[in-house]
Amino acid sequence: MSKLNIFKSEWxxxxxxxxxxDYGAYELRKLGPKATNTALLIVTVAVAAFSIPQAFNLKLFKSSEPPKEEIAFTEELTLEDLPELPEEEEKPPVQEEAPRIAESKPALDVVALPEIKPVPKEKVVEEVEVATTEEATDKKKLIGPVAMKGMKGGSITTEGKWGTKDVAGSATGSTKGVEGGTGEGDRIFESVEINPSPKKGMDAFRKWIADNYQYPSGAIDAGVKGTITVSFVVERNGELTDIKVLKDLSYGTGQAAINLLKKAEKWNPGIQNGRPVRVAYTLPIRLDLTQM
Known part of the structure; x- marks a missing residue:
């Protein structure tokens, strides 16, 4: 057994x-070396058949082509031959604008300062003076009409000529009045010696109207603009009463002005003959939505 060769069929x-x-394993082991040698031979022949022609082709191509000569081109350049570059003009630096910040505006600052038109002095009602005893006898002195209410117990004698007698005029009777009266009553003046004015000044009153006027929503939607005119009476105590709209722009603009003036502070009353009197006043208020 020790002399057996594993590479021969005896093994x-x-x-x-x-x-x-006869199962098959015996035949495979018996033919294994022959199959291995055959496969190795086939691979060797195939590699040789592919590589040998390639080697011959490379050798033939290299021998047939003439060697290429490398030509070097050199050219001397001087600074005088170089073209002059155009000088670039220095451009001023572009200043970038800072981003603009949108300014917020008040929501309803739509009322311009009211234009106050004082009543001209020409409309002042002339004062009616009570004539003295001497002036009453002077026919050149004209006395305004006086309404008198008769009372029992009195008599009047007119001056004139009765028949052949000259009679001097006279009057007797009793008077009725209110103690401490001024004679002005409830009269409303259109112009006086000293016009009524807001206690804080007209500029402050204009600003108060502009800041507190409530622009009606309907007027905002309709884009209403223009001037409304209101009138009122400055009482003797400075209170504003009888407020009315003389010119309206609809959509509740006039009523908004009335509601605002009812909240106004008392004014300095108008003065006539050194006494406070009732004075009518007209106030235009300009509305403009474009000033928002």
Whole structure:
């Protein structure tokens, strides 16, 4: 057994002794070396058949082509031959504008300062003076009409000539009045010696109207603009009464002005003959939505 060569068929006979040699394993092991040698030979021939022609082709191509000569081009350049570059003009630096910040505006600052038109002095009602005893006898003095209410127990004798007698005029009777009266009553003046004015000044009153006027929403939607005119009476105590709209722009703009003036502070009353009197006042208020 020690002298057996594993590369010869004798070794196979020992391995497959008393075994089925027709099964196939015996034939495969017996033909294995031959198959390996055959495959190796085929691969060697194939590699040689592919590589040998390639080697010959490279050698033939290299011998047939003439060597290429390398030509170097050199040219001397001087600074005088270089073209002059045009000088670039220095451009001023562009100043970038800072981003603008949108200014917020008040929501309803739509009322311009009211235009106050004082009543001209020409409309002042002339004062009616009570004539003295001497002036009453002067026919050049004209006395305004006086309404008198008769009372029992009085008599009036007119001056004139009755028959052949000259009779001097006279009057007797009793008077009736209110103690401490001024003679002005409830009269409303259109112009006086000293016009009524807001206690904080007209500029402050204009600003108060502009800041507190409530622009009606309907007028905002309709884009209403223009001037509304209101009138009122400055009482002797400075209170604003009898507020009316003389010119309205509809959509509640006039009523908004009335509601605002009812909240106004008392004014300095108008003065006539050194006494406070009732004075009619006209106030235009300009509305403009474009000033928002």
């Amino acid at each position: 196979l006979d020992v391995v497959f002794e008393n075994r089925n040699k």
